[in-house]
Amino acid sequence: MKPIYKLSLFILISIFLMITFSCKEAEIEFVDASNPSVQLEKNEISAISGESFTISVTAKVNDEGTLTYQWYRNDENSNSTGTRLTGETESTFTTSYNLKNGELEKIFYYYVVVTNTNNNVNGQKKASATSNLVKVTIIKDDSKSYLNDFNRRLFLDADYPEINLRSMYVSPRIAENQELFAADAIMEWYNDFDDYSPTTMFVFGDAGVGKSSLCAKMLYDSKNNSTNEQKDFSIPKEKIHICRLRSHIKRIEKNNKLYSIKDLIGLLFKINTEEYEFNDDIFVLDGFDEFCVLTQNNNLIGFILDKLYGFSTSDFKILITSRKSEQYFSDYHVERSRNIRTLNLKWSPSSVEK
Numbered sequence: 001m002k003p004i005y006k007l008s009l010f011i012l013i014s015i016f017l018m019i020t021f022s023c024k025e026a027e028i029e030f031v032d033a034s035n036p037s038v039q040l041e042k043n044e045i046s047a048i049s050g051e052s053f054t055i056s057v058t059a060k061v062n063d064e065g066t067l068t069y070q071w072y073r074n075d076e077n078s079n080s081t082g083t084r085l086t087g088e089t090e091s092t093f094t095t096s097y098n099l100k101n102g103e104l105e106k107i108f109y110y111y112v113v114v115t116n117t118n119n120n121v122n123g124q125k126k127a128s129a130t131s132n133l134v135k136v137t138i139i140k141d142d143s144k145s146y147l148n149d150f151n152r153r154l155f156l157d158a159d160y161p162e163i164n165l166r167s168m169y170v171s172p173r174i175a176e177n178q179e180l181f182a183a184d185a186i187m188e189w190y191n192d193f194d195d196y197s198p199t200t201m202f203v204f205g206d207a208g209v210g211k212s213s214l215c216a217k218m219l220y221d222s223k224n225n226s227t228n229e230q231k232d233f234s235i236p237k238e239k240i241h242i243c244r245l246r247s248h249i250k251r252i253e254k255n256n257k258l259y260s261i262k263d264l265i266g267l268l269f270k271i272n273t274e275e276y277e278f279n280d281d282i283f284v285l286d287g288f289d290e291f292c293v294l295t296q297n298n299n300l301i302g303f304i305l306d307k308l309y310g311f312s313t314s315d316f317k318i319l320i321t322s323r324k325s326e327q328y329f330s331d332y333h334v335e336r337s338r339n340i341r342t343l344n345l346k347w348s349p350s351s352v353e354k
Contacts, residue, residue, distance in 0.1 A: 032123035046270030049099040065118030079111040150216035175346035183232035198341040205345030211321035242284040278315035288322035
């Protein structure tokens with residue numbers, strides 16, 4: 001065979017082989033591990049300082065791969081720059097945070113990276129997906145401070161270890177009727193959830209008359225199972241929500257989505273008012289007079305009073321304590337609103353002597 005023919009044959013065979021192998025390669029389909037679908041249980045959580053809270057995620061894949069998890073925490077609203085949480089590698093994790101001195105609240109953002117590993121595929125064997133953020137707001141539990149104050153010793157003297165505010169508590173009476181205890185009037189109002197019953201009660205009294213102590217007693221009675229102590233209040237503990245207004249001034253002032261009383265309740269007690277099932281709850285806002293003095297936004301005072309004046313619901317009650325000042329209440333005449341009931345507290349000389 002002449003050289004020219006050999007060269008031609010070689011070229012033809014080479015072309016044939018190239019075409020053959022190219023076709024075989026084209027027939028191979030590479031399959032990668034599938035991307036996980038990730039769904040957080042909640043997008044926002046409120047937690048009490050020092051108490052644990054749980055974050056959960058549901059992830060799925062359609063290729064029978066193995067899922068692994070890694071959680072992250074961020075101080076910023078970002079799911080790409082967080083700090084890896086060592087050991088948090090399950091679909092659910094529980095943690096807690098204690099507010100530091102001076103911190104009224106703390107906000108963290110959590111997210112999880114879910115990785116699917118499938119060693120049976122012939123392509124990429126790992127695929128990951130990052131969840132959206134869970135916003136966690138850590139807040140103070142004002143009820144704890146009330147109970148602590150109520151049970152704190154009044155004297156350091158070792159001879160009087162049992163003397164505290166609880167043991168010295170005297171229930172205030174109504175100024176207009178010294179035979180009627182304030183607790184009885186409050187319970188009568190609370191138990192009446194008729195459509196025509198006032199939703200809000202203002203409890204007025206001079207400094208030192210016992211407005212905050214009254215709130216503490218309400219909390220204490222709800223949590224105290226002892227049958228040996230006098231109970232002035234009989235409200236289930238899960239129904240009482242209390243806040244010291246002066247501790248939340250900055251949060252109220254910074255909020256730009258405050259349009260109604262329900263918005264205020266949701267802000268102060270960190271509840272979603274659209275989802276929360278109100279059922280004979282009582283929300284106690286202690287120290288409205290302090291709020292009026294300390295707020296930098298005087299328009300908020302008028303806004304709150306104006307909204308309360310026309311607010312009515314049979315789902316829950318609002319109790320507000322305050323010193324009565326013509327400077328803040330003269331334009332609203334809260335006692336004239338059918339949606340508001342007022343009580344004026346006064347010490348009974350006989351009770352004090354006792």
